[in-house]
Amino acid sequence: xxxxxxxxxxxxxxxxxxxxxxxxxxxxxxxxxxxxxxxxxxxxxxxxxxxxxxxxxxxxxxxxxxxxxxxxxxxxxxxxxxxxxxxxxxxxxxxxxxxxxxxxxxxxxxxxxxxxxxxxxxxxxxxxxxxxxxxxxxx
Amino acid sequence: xxxxxxxxxxxxxxxxxxxxxxxxxxxxxxxxxxxxxxxxxxxxxxxxxxxxxxxxxxxxxxxxxxxxxxxxxxxxxxxxxxxxxxxxxxxxxxxxxxxxxxxxxxxxxxxxxxxxxxxxxxxxxxxxxxxxxxxxxxxxxxxxxxxxxxxxxxxxxxxxxxxxxxxxxxxxxxxxxxxxxxxxxxxxxxxxxxxxxxxxxxxxxxxxxxxxxxxxxxxxxxxxxxxxxxxxxxxxxxxxxxxxxxxxx
Numbered sequence: 068x069x070x071x072x073x074x075x076x077x078x079x080x081x082x083x084x085x086x087x088x089x090x091x092x093x094x095x096x097x098x099x100x101x102x103x104x105x106x107x108x109x110x111x112x113x114x115x116x117x118x119x120x121x122x123x124x125x126x127x128x129x130x131x132x133x134x135x136x137x138x139x140x141x142x143x144x145x146x147x148x149x150x151x152x153x154x155x156x157x158x159x160x161x162x163x164x165x166x167x168x169x170x171x172x173x174x175x176x177x178x179x180x181x182x183x184x185x186x187x188x189x190x191x192x193x194x195x196x197x198x199x200x201x202x203x204x205x206x
Numbered sequence: 207x208x209x210x211x212x213x214x215x216x217x218x219x220x221x222x223x224x225x226x227x228x229x230x231x232x233x234x235x236x237x238x239x240x241x242x243x244x245x246x247x248x249x250x251x252x253x254x255x256x257x258x259x260x261x262x263x264x265x266x267x268x269x270x271x272x273x274x275x276x277x278x279x280x281x282x283x284x285x286x287x288x289x290x291x292x293x294x295x296x297x298x299x300x301x302x303x304x305x306x307x308x309x310x311x312x313x314x315x316x317x318x319x320x321x322x323x324x325x326x327x328x329x330x331x332x333x334x335x336x337x338x339x340x341x342x343x344x345x346x347x348x349x350x351x352x353x354x355x356x357x358x359x360x361x362x363x364x365x366x367x368x369x370x371x372x373x374x375x376x377x378x379x380x381x382x383x384x385x386x387x388x389x390x391x392x393x394x395x396x397x398x399x400x401x402x403x404x405x406x407x408x409x410x411x412x413x414x415x416x417x418x419x420x421x422x423x424x425x426x427x428x429x430x431x432x433x434x435x436x437x438x439x440x441x442x443x444x445x446x447x448x449x450x451x452x453x454x455x
Contacts, residue, residue, distance in 0.1 A: 097410035098443040101436060170413040178371055 107163025150203045158196040165192035210236040213294035243282040259309035269359030274298040279364035279421045300364040325383035328395025346391040353386035355424040362418035376408040378418035378428030385431040404439040
Protein backbone atom coordinates (compact mmCIF):
# COMPACT_ATOMS: atom_id res chain seq x y z
CA UNK A 68 0.00 0.00 0.00
CA UNK A 69 1.30 3.42 -0.90
CA UNK A 70 1.26 5.74 2.09
CA UNK A 71 0.77 9.39 1.24
CA UNK A 72 3.04 11.66 3.17
CA UNK A 73 1.00 14.37 4.92
CA UNK A 74 1.80 17.99 4.07
CA UNK A 75 4.53 19.35 6.30
CA UNK A 76 3.39 22.55 7.87
CA UNK A 77 5.88 23.41 10.57
CA UNK A 78 8.42 26.18 10.21
CA UNK A 79 11.55 24.07 10.26
CA UNK A 80 10.48 22.09 7.22
CA UNK A 81 10.71 25.17 4.99
CA UNK A 82 14.35 25.48 3.99
CA UNK A 83 13.90 28.96 2.55
CA UNK A 84 12.94 30.47 5.90
CA UNK A 85 15.91 32.62 6.95
CA UNK A 86 18.09 31.30 9.76
CA UNK A 87 17.23 34.02 12.27
CA UNK A 88 13.50 33.48 11.66
CA UNK A 89 13.93 29.73 12.14
CA UNK A 90 15.66 30.43 15.45
CA UNK A 91 12.76 32.59 16.52
CA UNK A 92 10.14 30.00 15.67
CA UNK A 93 8.77 27.95 18.51
CA UNK A 94 9.56 24.45 17.35
CA UNK A 95 13.03 25.26 16.13
CA UNK A 96 14.55 27.33 18.86
CA UNK A 97 15.06 24.41 21.22
CA UNK A 98 17.08 22.71 18.49
CA UNK A 99 19.37 25.71 18.26
CA UNK A 100 19.90 26.13 22.02
CA UNK A 101 20.28 22.40 22.51
CA UNK A 102 22.96 22.23 19.82
CA UNK A 103 24.95 24.93 21.69
CA UNK A 104 24.35 23.06 24.96
CA UNK A 105 25.48 19.80 23.45
CA UNK A 106 28.56 21.27 21.78
CA UNK A 107 29.44 23.12 25.00
CA UNK A 108 29.18 19.93 27.03
CA UNK A 109 31.35 17.94 24.67
CA UNK A 110 33.99 20.65 24.22
CA UNK A 111 34.21 21.56 27.89
CA UNK A 112 34.57 17.90 28.85
CA UNK A 113 37.39 17.52 26.34
CA UNK A 114 39.28 20.79 26.61
CA UNK A 115 38.30 22.72 29.75
CA UNK A 116 40.56 20.75 32.13
CA UNK A 117 43.54 21.39 29.82
CA UNK A 118 42.68 25.08 29.46
CA UNK A 119 42.34 25.48 33.24
CA UNK A 120 45.64 23.62 33.75
CA UNK A 121 47.47 25.85 31.26
CA UNK A 122 45.93 29.24 31.99
CA UNK A 123 45.10 28.77 35.66
CA UNK A 124 48.08 26.78 36.92
CA UNK A 125 51.01 26.55 34.50
CA UNK A 126 51.16 30.16 33.29
CA UNK A 127 50.70 31.77 36.75
CA UNK A 128 53.34 29.40 38.10
CA UNK A 129 55.77 30.35 35.37
CA UNK A 130 54.96 34.03 35.76
CA UNK A 131 55.63 33.90 39.50
CA UNK A 132 58.81 31.96 39.00
CA UNK A 133 62.18 33.65 38.67
CA UNK A 134 62.23 32.39 35.09
CA UNK A 135 59.91 34.37 32.85
CA UNK A 136 57.39 32.61 30.60
CA UNK A 137 59.21 31.21 27.65
CA UNK A 138 58.79 33.40 24.63
CA UNK A 139 57.51 30.60 22.36
CA UNK A 140 54.91 29.54 24.97
CA UNK A 141 53.71 33.09 25.26
CA UNK A 142 53.58 33.51 21.51
CA UNK A 143 51.52 30.33 21.18
CA UNK A 144 49.01 31.42 23.82
CA UNK A 145 48.41 34.81 22.24
CA UNK A 146 48.31 33.45 18.69
CA UNK A 147 44.83 34.40 17.43
CA UNK A 148 43.68 30.88 16.43
CA UNK A 149 44.45 29.74 20.00
CA UNK A 150 42.49 32.66 21.39
CA UNK A 151 39.57 31.72 19.13
CA UNK A 152 39.69 28.15 20.41
CA UNK A 153 39.63 29.48 23.99
CA UNK A 154 36.69 31.73 23.12
CA UNK A 155 34.82 28.83 21.50
CA UNK A 156 35.28 26.53 24.47
CA UNK A 157 34.51 29.23 27.06
CA UNK A 158 31.53 30.60 25.12
CA UNK A 159 29.93 27.23 24.45
CA UNK A 160 30.49 26.26 28.09
CA UNK A 161 28.46 29.34 29.05
CA UNK A 162 25.64 28.15 26.78
CA UNK A 163 25.89 24.64 28.21
CA UNK A 164 25.51 26.08 31.69
CA UNK A 165 22.68 28.42 30.64
CA UNK A 166 20.63 25.66 29.00
CA UNK A 167 21.05 23.33 31.97
CA UNK A 168 20.14 26.09 34.44
CA UNK A 169 17.06 27.03 32.41
CA UNK A 170 15.80 23.47 32.23
CA UNK A 171 16.56 22.83 35.91
CA UNK A 172 14.55 25.93 36.81
CA UNK A 173 11.73 24.66 34.59
CA UNK A 174 11.87 21.26 36.29
CA UNK A 175 11.64 23.02 39.65
CA UNK A 176 8.26 24.46 38.69
CA UNK A 177 9.03 27.53 36.58
CA UNK A 178 7.95 25.93 33.31
CA UNK A 179 5.45 28.73 32.67
CA UNK A 180 8.33 31.24 32.70
CA UNK A 181 10.44 29.43 30.11
CA UNK A 182 10.72 32.48 27.84
CA UNK A 183 11.82 34.77 30.67
CA UNK A 184 14.28 32.13 31.85
CA UNK A 185 15.62 31.87 28.32
CA UNK A 186 16.17 35.63 28.13
CA UNK A 187 17.87 35.57 31.53
CA UNK A 188 20.15 32.58 31.07
CA UNK A 189 20.90 32.76 27.34
CA UNK A 190 21.30 36.53 27.72
CA UNK A 191 23.77 35.84 30.50
CA UNK A 192 25.64 33.40 28.27
CA UNK A 193 25.83 35.97 25.47
CA UNK A 194 27.12 38.55 27.97
CA UNK A 195 29.67 35.99 29.17
CA UNK A 196 30.83 35.42 25.60
CA UNK A 197 31.25 39.16 25.04
CA UNK A 198 33.20 39.49 28.29
CA UNK A 199 35.42 36.53 27.37
CA UNK A 200 36.04 38.03 23.92
CA UNK A 201 37.04 41.36 25.50
CA UNK A 202 39.45 39.65 27.89
CA UNK A 203 40.95 37.49 25.15
CA UNK A 204 41.31 40.46 22.79
CA UNK A 205 43.61 42.26 25.17
CA UNK A 206 45.32 39.12 26.41
CA UNK B 207 10.08 -19.56 57.92
CA UNK B 208 6.50 -20.70 57.28
CA UNK B 209 5.14 -18.61 60.16
CA UNK B 210 6.87 -15.42 59.21
CA UNK B 211 4.77 -12.65 57.72
CA UNK B 212 5.44 -9.43 55.90
CA UNK B 213 3.17 -6.40 55.90
CA UNK B 214 1.89 -4.92 52.66
CA UNK B 215 0.54 -1.39 52.80
CA UNK B 216 -1.70 -1.29 49.77
CA UNK B 217 -3.23 1.78 48.16
CA UNK B 218 -7.02 1.41 48.03
CA UNK B 219 -9.46 3.51 46.08
CA UNK B 220 -12.95 2.33 45.21
CA UNK B 221 -14.62 5.21 43.38
CA UNK B 222 -18.16 4.02 44.17
CA UNK B 223 -17.58 4.19 47.97
CA UNK B 224 -14.37 6.11 48.70
CA UNK B 225 -14.11 9.87 48.62
CA UNK B 226 -10.37 9.68 48.73
CA UNK B 227 -7.68 6.99 48.63
CA UNK B 228 -6.56 5.18 51.78
CA UNK B 229 -3.86 2.66 52.64
CA UNK B 230 -4.82 -0.75 53.92
CA UNK B 231 -2.39 -3.05 55.72
CA UNK B 232 -2.31 -6.77 55.08
CA UNK B 233 -0.11 -9.35 56.80
CA UNK B 234 0.96 -11.82 54.18
CA UNK B 235 2.92 -15.09 54.64
CA UNK B 236 6.56 -14.45 53.87
CA UNK B 237 8.17 -16.71 51.29
CA UNK B 238 11.65 -15.91 50.06
CA UNK B 239 10.71 -16.87 46.50
CA UNK B 240 7.51 -14.82 46.43
CA UNK B 241 7.30 -11.58 44.55
CA UNK B 242 5.03 -8.64 45.42
CA UNK B 243 2.54 -9.86 42.80
CA UNK B 244 2.32 -13.24 44.59
CA UNK B 245 1.55 -11.41 47.83
CA UNK B 246 -1.16 -9.32 46.13
CA UNK B 247 -2.71 -12.46 44.65
CA UNK B 248 -2.60 -14.11 48.08
CA UNK B 249 -4.51 -11.14 49.52
CA UNK B 250 -7.06 -11.29 46.71
CA UNK B 251 -7.54 -15.06 47.09
CA UNK B 252 -7.58 -15.23 50.90
CA UNK B 253 -8.39 -11.88 52.49
CA UNK B 254 -10.02 -9.34 50.21
CA UNK B 255 -11.40 -10.29 46.81
CA UNK B 256 -12.19 -6.67 45.99
CA UNK B 257 -8.54 -5.67 45.69
CA UNK B 258 -8.00 -4.74 42.03
CA UNK B 259 -4.77 -4.81 40.06
CA UNK B 260 -3.56 -5.77 36.60
CA UNK B 261 -1.35 -8.73 35.91
CA UNK B 262 -0.93 -11.43 33.32
CA UNK B 263 2.26 -13.31 32.49
CA UNK B 264 4.14 -13.26 35.86
CA UNK B 265 7.46 -13.37 34.02
CA UNK B 266 8.33 -9.81 33.03
CA UNK B 267 7.08 -10.08 29.48
CA UNK B 268 3.57 -8.63 29.36
CA UNK B 269 4.35 -5.39 31.19
CA UNK B 270 0.95 -5.16 32.88
CA UNK B 271 1.84 -5.48 36.58
CA UNK B 272 3.79 -2.23 36.97
CA UNK B 273 3.20 -0.47 40.31
CA UNK B 274 5.05 1.78 42.71
CA UNK B 275 6.81 -0.50 45.19
CA UNK B 276 8.16 1.52 48.09
CA UNK B 277 8.00 4.56 45.85
CA UNK B 278 9.89 3.04 42.92
CA UNK B 279 8.20 1.99 39.67
CA UNK B 280 8.67 -1.79 39.43
CA UNK B 281 7.15 -4.79 37.72
CA UNK B 282 5.63 -6.50 40.76
CA UNK B 283 6.33 -9.89 39.17
CA UNK B 284 10.06 -9.24 39.55
CA UNK B 285 10.10 -7.39 42.90
CA UNK B 286 10.93 -10.12 45.43
CA UNK B 287 9.64 -9.85 48.99
CA UNK B 288 13.11 -10.80 50.22
CA UNK B 289 14.37 -7.44 48.97
CA UNK B 290 12.23 -5.73 51.61
CA UNK B 291 11.71 -8.28 54.42
CA UNK B 292 11.28 -7.71 57.35
CA UNK B 293 10.30 -4.11 56.57
CA UNK B 294 6.80 -3.46 55.26
CA UNK B 295 6.22 -2.99 51.54
CA UNK B 296 4.15 -0.07 50.31
CA UNK B 297 2.34 -0.76 47.03
CA UNK B 298 0.78 2.09 45.08
CA UNK B 299 -0.49 2.63 41.53
CA UNK B 300 2.00 3.98 39.00
CA UNK B 301 2.77 7.65 39.52
CA UNK B 302 1.88 10.26 36.88
CA UNK B 303 -1.26 8.35 35.78
CA UNK B 304 -4.87 8.84 36.86
CA UNK B 305 -6.06 6.12 39.25
CA UNK B 306 -9.12 4.23 38.12
CA UNK B 307 -9.43 1.80 41.00
CA UNK B 308 -7.03 0.54 43.69
CA UNK B 309 -3.78 -0.24 41.86
CA UNK B 310 -5.20 0.19 38.36
CA UNK B 311 -4.30 3.32 36.42
CA UNK B 312 -5.85 4.77 33.28
CA UNK B 313 -3.62 4.22 30.25
CA UNK B 314 -5.67 6.18 27.71
CA UNK B 315 -3.20 9.08 27.47
CA UNK B 316 -0.28 6.68 27.03
CA UNK B 317 -2.08 4.79 24.27
CA UNK B 318 -2.77 8.08 22.47
CA UNK B 319 0.88 9.09 22.74
CA UNK B 320 2.01 5.69 21.52
CA UNK B 321 -0.22 6.01 18.47
CA UNK B 322 1.19 9.46 17.71
CA UNK B 323 4.74 8.04 17.58
CA UNK B 324 3.65 5.62 14.81
CA UNK B 325 5.54 2.60 16.16
CA UNK B 326 5.13 0.43 13.11
CA UNK B 327 6.96 -0.04 9.81
CA UNK B 328 6.00 2.60 7.28
CA UNK B 329 6.88 2.08 3.63
CA UNK B 330 6.53 4.72 0.97
CA UNK B 331 6.32 1.91 -1.54
CA UNK B 332 5.73 -1.75 -0.84
CA UNK B 333 7.70 -4.05 -3.08
CA UNK B 334 5.78 -6.90 -4.70
CA UNK B 335 5.76 -10.27 -2.98
CA UNK B 336 7.62 -11.77 -5.93
CA UNK B 337 10.71 -9.77 -4.90
CA UNK B 338 10.82 -11.58 -1.57
CA UNK B 339 11.41 -10.41 1.98
CA UNK B 340 13.03 -7.23 3.17
CA UNK B 341 16.42 -8.60 4.15
CA UNK B 342 18.38 -7.17 7.02
CA UNK B 343 21.97 -7.73 8.10
CA UNK B 344 22.85 -8.50 11.75
CA UNK B 345 24.44 -5.04 11.96
CA UNK B 346 21.20 -3.40 10.77
CA UNK B 347 19.26 -5.39 13.35
CA UNK B 348 21.70 -4.41 16.09
CA UNK B 349 21.06 -0.70 15.44
CA UNK B 350 17.52 -0.84 16.81
CA UNK B 351 17.24 -4.15 18.68
CA UNK B 352 17.72 -2.68 22.14
CA UNK B 353 14.86 -0.21 21.63
CA UNK B 354 12.61 -2.98 20.31
CA UNK B 355 12.67 -4.70 23.71
CA UNK B 356 10.11 -2.23 25.13
CA UNK B 357 7.06 -3.97 26.60
CA UNK B 358 4.98 -0.80 27.14
CA UNK B 359 4.97 -1.33 30.89
CA UNK B 360 4.96 2.49 31.39
CA UNK B 361 7.37 2.33 34.34
CA UNK B 362 9.40 5.01 32.55
CA UNK B 363 6.38 7.35 32.54
CA UNK B 364 5.94 6.84 36.28
CA UNK B 365 9.63 7.62 36.85
CA UNK B 366 9.90 10.63 34.54
CA UNK B 367 9.61 14.00 36.33
CA UNK B 368 8.86 15.75 33.03
CA UNK B 369 5.77 13.55 32.50
CA UNK B 370 4.65 14.68 35.96
CA UNK B 371 5.10 18.36 35.09
CA UNK B 372 4.02 18.24 31.48
CA UNK B 373 1.12 15.87 30.77
CA UNK B 374 1.43 16.42 27.01
CA UNK B 375 5.06 15.24 26.90
CA UNK B 376 5.22 12.33 24.45
CA UNK B 377 7.30 10.44 26.97
CA UNK B 378 10.21 7.99 27.06
CA UNK B 379 8.65 4.76 25.74
CA UNK B 380 6.87 6.37 22.78
CA UNK B 381 10.02 8.27 21.72
CA UNK B 382 12.17 5.15 22.15
CA UNK B 383 9.76 3.20 19.96
CA UNK B 384 9.73 5.95 17.34
CA UNK B 385 13.51 5.83 17.35
CA UNK B 386 13.37 2.02 17.09
CA UNK B 387 11.47 2.30 13.80
CA UNK B 388 13.51 5.28 12.57
CA UNK B 389 16.62 3.11 12.92
CA UNK B 390 15.07 0.14 11.14
CA UNK B 391 16.54 -0.29 7.65
CA UNK B 392 13.13 -1.47 6.36
CA UNK B 393 11.33 1.66 7.50
CA UNK B 394 10.78 4.81 5.44
CA UNK B 395 8.54 6.73 7.84
CA UNK B 396 11.00 8.92 9.70
CA UNK B 397 9.69 12.15 8.14
CA UNK B 398 6.16 11.32 9.30
CA UNK B 399 7.32 10.64 12.84
CA UNK B 400 9.56 13.70 12.98
CA UNK B 401 6.55 15.99 12.92
CA UNK B 402 5.71 14.66 16.37
CA UNK B 403 9.03 13.42 17.72
CA UNK B 404 11.00 16.58 16.91
CA UNK B 405 8.26 18.81 18.28
CA UNK B 406 8.14 20.79 21.49
CA UNK B 407 6.15 18.21 23.40
CA UNK B 408 8.53 15.39 22.57
CA UNK B 409 12.32 15.20 22.58
CA UNK B 410 12.90 18.88 23.44
CA UNK B 411 10.85 18.59 26.62
CA UNK B 412 13.24 15.92 27.95
CA UNK B 413 15.77 17.33 30.42
CA UNK B 414 17.83 14.13 30.49
CA UNK B 415 17.12 13.20 34.09
CA UNK B 416 17.68 9.60 33.03
CA UNK B 417 15.27 7.96 35.50
CA UNK B 418 13.45 6.27 32.61
CA UNK B 419 16.53 4.20 31.81
CA UNK B 420 17.13 3.47 35.49
CA UNK B 421 13.73 1.85 36.02
CA UNK B 422 13.34 0.13 32.63
CA UNK B 423 13.02 -3.62 33.33
CA UNK B 424 14.09 -4.52 29.79
CA UNK B 425 17.18 -2.25 29.64
CA UNK B 426 15.77 -0.36 26.68
CA UNK B 427 17.55 2.90 27.67
CA UNK B 428 14.85 5.34 26.54
CA UNK B 429 17.03 8.27 27.67
CA UNK B 430 19.67 7.14 25.17
CA UNK B 431 17.03 6.90 22.44
CA UNK B 432 15.88 10.44 23.20
CA UNK B 433 19.45 11.74 22.98
CA UNK B 434 19.90 9.96 19.63
CA UNK B 435 16.66 11.51 18.39
CA UNK B 436 17.81 14.96 19.55
CA UNK B 437 21.10 14.64 17.68
CA UNK B 438 19.34 13.41 14.51
CA UNK B 439 16.79 16.27 14.72
CA UNK B 440 19.57 18.81 15.22
CA UNK B 441 21.46 17.49 12.19
CA UNK B 442 18.20 17.71 10.19
CA UNK B 443 17.69 21.30 11.28
CA UNK B 444 21.19 22.48 10.39
CA UNK B 445 21.13 20.48 7.16
CA UNK B 446 17.92 22.19 6.07
CA UNK B 447 19.55 25.53 6.80
CA UNK B 448 22.86 24.78 5.11
CA UNK B 449 21.76 22.81 2.06
CA UNK B 450 20.17 24.49 -0.95
CA UNK B 451 16.38 24.49 -0.99
CA UNK B 452 14.58 21.23 -1.28
CA UNK B 453 17.52 19.05 -0.29
CA UNK B 454 17.43 16.86 2.72
CA UNK B 455 19.95 14.63 4.30
